[in-house]
Amino acid sequence: xxxxxxxxxxxxxxxxxxxxxxxxxxxxxxxxxxxxxxxxxxxxxxxxxxxxxxxxxxxxxxxxxxxxxxxxxxxxxxxxxxxxxxxxxxxxxxxxxxxxxxxxxxxxxxxxxxxxxxxxxxxxxxxxxxxxxxxxxxxxxxxxxxxxxxxxxxxxxxxxxxxxxxxxxxxxxxxxxxxxxxxxxxxxxxxxxxxxxxxxxxxxxxxxxxxxxxxxxxxxxxxxxxxxxxxxxxxxxxxxxxxxxxxxxxxxxxxxxxxxxxxxxxxxxxxxxxxxxxxxxxxxxxxxxxxxxxxxxxxxxxxxxxxxxxxxxxxxxxxxxxxxxxxxxxxxxxxxxxxxxxxxxxxxxxxxxxxxxxxxx
Numbered sequence: 001x002x003x004x005x006x007x008x009x010x011x012x013x014x015x016x017x018x019x020x021x022x023x024x025x026x027x028x029x030x031x032x033x034x035x036x037x038x039x040x041x042x043x044x045x046x047x048x049x050x051x052x053x054x055x056x057x058x059x060x061x062x063x064x065x066x067x068x069x070x071x072x073x074x075x076x077x078x079x080x081x082x083x084x085x086x087x088x089x090x091x092x093x094x095x096x097x098x099x100x101x102x103x104x105x106x107x108x109x110x111x112x113x114x115x116x117x118x119x120x121x122x123x124x125x126x127x128x129x130x131x132x133x134x135x136x137x138x139x140x141x142x143x144x145x146x147x148x149x150x151x152x153x154x155x156x157x158x159x160x161x162x163x164x165x166x167x168x169x170x171x172x173x174x175x176x177x178x179x180x181x182x183x184x185x186x187x188x189x190x191x192x193x194x195x196x197x198x199x200x201x202x203x204x205x206x207x208x209x210x211x212x213x214x215x216x217x218x219x220x221x222x223x224x225x226x227x228x229x230x231x232x233x234x235x236x237x238x239x240x241x242x243x244x245x246x247x248x249x250x251x252x253x254x255x256x257x258x259x260x261x262x263x264x265x266x267x268x269x270x271x272x273x274x275x276x277x278x279x280x281x282x283x284x285x286x287x288x289x290x291x292x293x294x295x296x297x298x299x300x301x302x303x304x305x306x307x308x309x310x311x312x313x314x315x316x317x318x319x320x321x322x323x324x325x326x327x328x329x330x331x332x333x334x335x336x337x338x339x340x341x342x343x344x345x346x347x348x349x350x351x352x353x354x355x356x357x358x359x360x361x
Contacts, residue, residue, distance in 0.1 A: 014089040015050035016218040017104060017186045022047045022073050022083035028290070042289045043069045045242045046083075051186055054216035056208065058233035058250065060226050060265065062286055066242040067222045068109075071188045074220065075106045102132050105179035109191040111171035115163040121147070121174050122159045128181040146177040150207060169200035176207065187211065188220045193228065205232050226262075227269045230254045238262050241287055241297040248323035258325035260302050296328065304329055308336045 024044040029036045044066045051057055051074075059067045072078040074085060076096035085092045092100055108114040115124055125143045129135040135142035147155035150173040163171055172192060179187060189208060193201040209232055211217045223229055229236050230250050237247040238261065246259040257263045284301045287293050293300055299309040309328055317330040328336060 013052065015086075016053050016088065017074060018048075018050040018086040018089075019070070019074050020048050020084050020086065022049075022070065022080045022085075024069055024073060024078060024080050030290075039290050042242050042292055044073065044080075045292075047239075047242075047244055048083075049074070049220075049237060049244075051218040051220055053185070053218050054212055055234045056212050056219040056221050056232055058221040058223060058229035058236045059239055060223055060229050060236055061239035062224060064286055064289070065239040066289075067224075067239055068190050070239070071106065071190050071220055071222050074186075075104055075188050076100060077106070098132070102134075102182045103184055104186040104188065105182060105184040106188040106190065107172070107175050107179055107192050110195055111168060111175045112163060114175050115171060117163050120160050120162055121166075124174060124178050125159075125181055128178060132182040134181060134183050142181075146181055147174075149180060150174070150177045151203070152177070167200070168196045169204060172196060172204055173207065176204075176211075180211075184217070186218045186220070188222075190222045191224070192221075194223070194225075201228070208232060225269070226254065226265045238265070241292055242289055243297060244326070245298065246325040246327075248319075252320070252323050256320075256323075258319040258323065258330060259298075259327050260304055260329070261298050262325075264301075296326075306336070 022044055023046055026041045026043055027038045028041050030039050031037055047066070047070055049057065049059070049070065059070060061067050069078065073080050073083075076085060076092060076094075079094060087100065087103065122140075122143055125146050126139055129139055129142050143159055144155035147153075147158055152158045152170060152173055158166070158170070158174075163174070166174065176187075176192075187208075192208070193204050196204065205228060208219055208221065212219055221229065221233055226236070233250045235247065236250045236253045238245050238253075238259065240261050246253065246257070246262050248258075253262065254266060257266055287297060287300065293310075295311045296302070296309040296314050299305045302309065306328060314326045314328045315331065316324050316326050319325050319330055
């Protein structure tokens with residue numbers, strides 16, 4: 001199995017949080033009743049990712065690609081089948097401890113579901129302050145300071161409100177404030193703006209950017225929107241069917257996508273500066289993770305599919321400095337070998353016998 005990891009940081013600083021070779025499967029019932037049969041769902045397959053202080057790493061992909069599972073593995077909410085999670089370069093114990101929780105916090109997709117509707121905002125922020133003993137002096141004053149940090153002003157106006165009295169964006173800010181209450185070093189944000197109105201998404205993204213720049217938090221931004229990932233993230237990694245397929249600095253990846261799936265995501269993303277949207281002849285839907293296709297998992301949809309794509313998983317290729325992609329298109333044709341024989345490229349040959357990679361203008 002080929003592993004594609006996030007491009008390493010340029011310096012020698014140890015990543016704050018790192019996942020190495022994370023693999024996770026879930027057993028699900030395919031039938032009901034006495035004849036129920038359990039099948040293995042391959043949610044995450046050999047994924048490596050690292051989060052650096054003062055940087056945002058975005059994990060991008062369609063629904064069901066395994067993005068949320070990766071975030072939960074890093075948060076130790078879910079235990080991996082194989083692989084390990086490291087904090088400051090040291091392996092983390094299997095069980096999620098209070099000490100680990102104080103350094104790694106997660107913000108969930110639905111802010112209303114993550115807040116108890118029978119308690120006021122003050123209660124949601126007081127509890128972590130008391131449990132982790134992070135309030136310097138008066139707890140009530142610490143609550144107001146947290147609300148101010150997430151731009152809920154005047155703080156006293158919001159402290160005594162119930163979640164249902166807040167807008168979606170305000171609830172998400174409360175959820176972020178609750179995570180900040182324990183003074184974490186890592187923030188794992190799982191689709192934090194997907195359930196918010198478009199008009200208020202930018203405010204939450206700017207809040208995350210401010211936390212990165214002002215407090216040097218290491219942030220994982222999970223999203224299906226590659227346009228918002230370019231806006232916020234320093235590094236983007238792309239997931240497809242439980243595997244990482246491309247990783248690069250955000251501007252490099254969006255300006256010069258190397259994997260056909262990344263090109264497909266970009267072709268569907270709105271861009272007011274792009275007069276003509278590139279058209280890729282991709283077809284079909286993501287595969288079932290109960291029975292992933294052999295070889296490259298994107299090959300049933302890829303417009304550049306070759307015979308080798310159907311039979312062998314692609315290696316990780318360094319396309320440019322800090323830019324890696326797992327795709328046979330970037331392997332020299334002479335090195336594309338199946339069962340000891342060379343393989344002829346399929347649908348989109350160029351004069352040199354290599355499939356061309358389309359790039360958006």
